[in-house]
Structure formats: C-alpha cells, structure tokens
Amino acid sequence: xxxxxxxxxxxxxxxxxxxxxxxxxxxxxxxxxxxxxxxxxxxxxxxxxxxxxxxxxxxxxxxxxxxxxxxxxxxxxxxxxxxxxxxxxxxxxxxxxxxxxxxxxxxxxxxxxxxxxxxxxxxxxxxxxxxxxxxxxxxxxxxxxxxxxxxxxxxxxxxxxxxxxxxxxxxxxxxxxxxxxxxxxxxxxxxxxxxxxxxxxxxxxxxxxxxxxxxxxxxxxxxxxxxxxxxxxxxxxxxxxxxxxxxxxxxxxxxxxxxxxxxxxxxxxxxxxxxxxxxxxxxxxxxxxxxxxxxxxxxxxxxxxxxxxxxxxxxxxxxxxxxxxxxxxxxxxxxxxxxxxxxxxxxxxxxxxxxxxxxxxxxxxxxxxxxxxxxxxxxxxxxxxxxxxxxxxx
Ligand SMILES: *Cc1c(COP(=O)(O)O)cnc(C)c1O
Numbered sequence: 001x002x003x004x005x006x007x008x009x010x011x012x013x014x015x016x017x018x019x020x021x022x023x024x025x026x027x028x029x030x031x032x033x034x035x036x037x038x039x040x041x042x043x044x045x046x047x048x049x050x051x052x053x054x055x056x057x058x059x060x061x062x063x064x065x066x067x068x069x070x071x072x073x074x075x076x077x078x079x080x081x082x083x084x085x086x087x088x089x090x091x092x093x094x095x096x097x098x099x100x101x102x103x104x105x106x107x108x109x110x111x112x113x114x115x116x117x118x119x120x121x122x123x124x125x126x127x128x129x130x131x132x133x134x135x136x137x138x139x140x141x142x143x144x145x146x147x148x149x150x151x152x153x154x155x156x157x158x159x160x161x162x163x164x165x166x167x168x169x170x171x172x173x174x175x176x177x178x179x180x181x182x183x184x185x186x187x188x189x190x191x192x193x194x195x196x197x198x199x200x201x202x203x204x205x206x207x208x209x210x211x212x213x214x215x216x217x218x219x220x221x222x223x224x225x226x227x228x229x230x231x232x233x234x235x236x237x238x239x240x241x242x243x244x245x246x247x248x249x250x251x252x253x254x255x256x257x258x259x260x261x262x263x264x265x266x267x268x269x270x271x272x273x274x275x276x277x278x279x280x281x282x283x284x285x286x287x288x289x290x291x292x293x294x295x296x297x298x299x300x301x302x303x304x305x306x307x308x309x310x311x312x313x314x315x316x317x318x319x320x321x322x323x324x325x326x327x328x329x330x331x332x333x334x335x336x337x338x339x340x341x342x343x344x345x346x347x348x349x350x351x352x353x354x355x356x357x358x359x360x361x362x363x364x365x366x367x368x369x370x371x372x373x374x375x376x377x378x379x380x381x382x383x384x385x386x387x388x389x390x391x392x393x394x
Contacts, residue, residue, distance in 0.1 A: 003381045008372045010256035011288040011340070015048050017377040019234050019250040021060035026244045027228050028061055030215050036063035038086065038208065040229035042072055047364040048233055048251055049385050051079040052375045057232060058083050064105075066227055070095045073104040086133060086167070088227070090143050096120045105131035105166050109144040114156060121162035132157055133167035133205075136193060138186040140173045147193045154202050165205040167225060168194070175213035175220075176238035187220050213237035216244065235349045235360040249349055251364060252342035253371065257306075257334050259285040261323055269323050270315030274300060282326040284311065286338050289320040293367040294340065295356050298322075302355045304338050305345020306330055311338070 005012065028037050039057035041050040054065045054076055064084035067073050073085045086105040093116030099106055100120050108114050114132075121130050134153055137144035145153050150168075157165045170190045174180040190209060198204055206224035212231035214220045230237050234249035261269070261283035269275045269283060284306065290296045299316045304324050311324040326332045339346035341363075353360045369387035376382065 003384060005374055005381060005384065008374070008384065008386060009287070010258065011286075011292060011371055012254060013048075013367060013371050013373050014252045014254065015052065015373050015375050016248075016250045016252070017052060017056040017375055017382070019248045020048075020053055020056045020232060023232050023234050023243075023247045023250070024057050024060035024062050024228075026247050027212075027215055027226075027231055030218070030244060031210075031221055031226055035221070035223065036206075036225050037061065038064050038066045038225055038227040039232055040066040040088070040211075040227050041076070042066065042068035042088070042229070043365045044072070044369070046229060046233050046361065047367045049373045049375070050076060051081070052373075052383060052385070053232070053250070054081055055079075056377070063225075066229075067104075070099045070102070070104065073099065073102055077102050084131075086131075097123075100124065100127075100130055105133060107133040107135045107143075107167075107169070108153070109135040109137070110149075111153070111156075114153060117163065118156075118160060121160065129162050129164040131164045131166035133169055133208075134165070136168065136170045136190065138170045138189040138193075139182060140171050140186075142171070144170065147189055150193055151197055151200065151202070154197055155200075158202055165203070167206050167208055168197075168204070169208040169225075169227075172209070172211060172214055172220065175211055175217065176241050178217050178240055183214070183219050190220075211237075213241045216241050230361055230364075233364060235364065238359070239350065249342055251349070251367070253340040253367065254343055255286045255288050255304075255338045255340055257284045257332060257336045257338055258287045258321075259334055260326065260332060261285055268315070270299075271318060272316060275315035281328075282332070283314055283323040284326050284332055284336075284338065286322050286324055286340070287320065288340060288371075289318050289322055291319045291368065292371050294322065295366070297357065298355055302347060302352075303345075304340050305343055306332055306336065306338055308344040310345055 039062035041054045044050050045053035066086050066088045068089040096116045135144035136150045208225035209220035210226040212228045236243050263277040263281045267277045288294050296317050302313045303310045307330045309327040314323045349360050353363045372386040
C-alpha cells in the first residue's frame with residue numbers, strides 16, 4: 001500500500017513507532033527481568049494515537065495497555081487489540097457491564113464499584129472471571145481505598161470465584177521530584193499493607209506501583225508490573241528526571257510555509273498589531289494555530305525551525321495561522337518545511353512545555369486531532385490518522 005501524504009494538510013505530526021519500541025525496551029531494561037510493563041495509552045496515547053502506539057508497545061514487549069476510560073478501551077478493541085487492557089481510573093457502576101463485555105480489567109477502590117462488579121459477575125455466565133485490580137491510596141488522595149480499607153476489599157475479591165484478583169496498586173504523588181522523600185514513604189506504606197495482607201493469608205496478586213518517573217529513578221520498581229506513560233513517548237516526566245540512554249521522542253510536528261510575507265519598516269503583524277517590523281524583513285506564514293494546540297500564549301515568545309535556524313514567532317498566534325520570521329540569509333519559499341516541535345531548529349518538547357508554562361504531558365495531549373498523525377515504522381509511513389478530515393467528511 002502506498003500512502004501519499006502530499007494529500008494531507010501541511011501541518012502534521014510524525015509519530016515514530018520505532019522510538020516507541022526503543023523506549024519500551026529501555027524501560028523494560030530498567031525493571032526486574034520478570035516484571036511486566038503496562039503501556040499507558042490513555043488520552044489517545046498522550047496525543048500520539050492509542051491504536052498504533054499501543055500496537056507498537058505490545059509488539060516491543062509491553063504486556064498490557066492502560067487506559068483511563070471504558071470508551072478508550074472500546075476504541076482499542078475496535079482497532080483489533082486483543083491483549084489485556086486495564087482501565088486505571090474510576091468508572092461509574094453503570095459502566096461495568098460494557099467494560100466486562102469488552103474484556104477490560106477494572107481498577108476499584110471502594111465497595112460501591114466492587115458491588116457493581118460482583119452483580120455483573122453473577123449476571124453473566126460461561127465467561128472467564130472478571131479481572132480486577134485493587135487501588136490503594138498511599139498519599140496521593142485521589143482514587144483508591146485507604147490502607148485501612150484495602151484488606152477488607154482484598155478479602156471480598158479473593159472470596160469471589162467469579163473475580164480474578166489481577167493486581168494491587170498505588171500511585172506516587174511526586175516521583176518526578178527525585179529529592180522528595182514522600183515517594184519512599186508511600187512505598188513503605190504500600191509494603192506495610194502488603195505484608196499485612198500476606199500475614200492474613202490472602203494470596204497476593206501482582207503488585208504495580210511505578211509510573212515513568214519511578215521507573216527512571218528506580219523507585220517502586222521491585223514489583224511484578226510497572227505502568228509507563230510519558231516515557232513511552234520519549235518525553236521526560238520532569239526536568240529532574242532524565243530518560244535512559246537511547247530513548248527518544250516519538251512525536252515531531254512540522255508544517256510548510258504557505259506564503260512569504262514581505263515586511264517593510266513600520267508594518268505590523270497579526271491581530272492587535274503586537275509586533276512591528278523595525279527594518280525590512282520576511283515573515284513566513286505557517287498554517288497552524290491555537291485551534292491545533294499551538295497555544296495563543298506562544299505569541300511573540302516561541303520559535304520554529306526553518307533550515308535549521310530559529311524562526312521567531314511574530315505577533316499573535318491566531319486560530320489557524322501564525323507568522324514566523326525568516327532568519328536573515330536563509331532562502332525560504334512556499335512549500336518549504338517548518339519544524340514546529342522537535343526537528344532541527346525547533347523547540348524540543350520540554351522547551352515547548354516551558355514556553356507554554358505547563359508540563360510535557362499537557363503539551364502532548366494538547367496537540368489537537370485536527371493535526372493529522374503520520375505513523376512511521378522502519379522509515380516507512382504505515383498509516384495516517386486524519387480525524388480532522390474525517391470530521392469534515394461527516
Ligand atoms: C497516567 C497514569 C500512569 C502513567 O504515568 P506517567 O507519568 O505518564 O508514566 C500510571 N499510573 C496511573 C494510575 C495513571 O493514571
């Protein structure tokens with residue numbers, strides 16, 4: 001099959017599936033040899049596309065996928081993923097039936113959801129037991145049973161033959177701050193609770209605690225499973241937690257110059273005229289804007305890469321367009337490539353996060369699906385996800 005990206009919009013995200021595979025192998029290398037990796041592909045694979053990233057992660061050695069909602073699990077099943085998928089977040093009791101029909105593993109932390117799961121388990125027959133993970137809150141104060149409540153829930157799960165106790169887990173609050181002692185305290189609380197369960201004779205399911213930051217800093221990794229999201233995509237969880245050697249970003253955004261905008265001294269660029277040319281210069285119109293996730297707050301501060309050089313954003317970012325400065329001495333014409341994020345001369349993902357005053361997670365999930373995703377493996381384009389075009393077709 002020949003895929004012609006010339007027919008796509010100038011602004012595209014290139015998704016390097018080999019980078020995902022490399023990152024999966026590097027993360028597994030940081031875990032005990034028998035530990036399994038959950039590749040977290042919630043929020044449509046942190047903006048990369050859960051289907052292709054999930055497939056690539058499983059092919060590279062991840063054991064299962066993690067999502068936040070039943071709908072995200074359904075999308076993966078529809079795509080053809082048959083491997084285990086765990087819903088990491090809380091769901092409504094009313095969603096349990098759909099989740100079970102899709103064969104999704106569930107994460108529960110209270111009686112209310114466990115009641116619903118047990119009701120569903122009694123209702124359906126001739127099916128394998130429903131896999132449940134018990135979430136324990138060791139200090140994040142978000143989802144999960146307290147360490148005091150967890151043993152009773154664990155007993156209820158083990159006592160029900162229609163359920164399979166597939167995991168027991170907790171989540172760190174500050175693993176991306178390596179100097180923060182709270183992570184060790186959470187790990188201690190978790191281990192203490194596990195010891196109590198073991199002492200009361202409850203057969204222990206696989207434990208999973210570590211997220212990307214914890215895997216990269218070696219905290220909570222001495223478990224049967226670990227859950228990696230951001231590092232899968234080759235972005236470091238925070239500036240204080242570097243990636244492992246060889247890991248690299250999976251997303252790069254580029255566009256093409258739509259027009260060369262000649263600027264004379266005194267000309268102003270864009271809405272509200274926030275940039276004034278002091279000398280004769282050239283602008284390059286780039287067809288990308290805040291409706292694509294290229295935030296308006298980047299106005300007058302960010303830059304792109306043209307011919308390997310920095311091209312400053314001139315004036316306001318508008319909804320669908322932005323003008324950058326063609327660096328002096330650079331030959332540029334319509335159709336030339338502009339690197340928006342990643343790629344020569346452009347901000348890296350962490351630099352983009354700093355420019356947007358947020359974290360790398362929000363930068364990635366904030367890249368809207370109006371930008372087509374071009375999936376590449378072994379130097380070849382294997383698929384295009386152009387949800388924006390699909391919307392227009394409706
Ligand atoms: C999102 C999420 C993860 C992945 O976190 P990263 O920092 O992206 O690795 C792990 N566990 C849970 C419960 C999550 O919700």
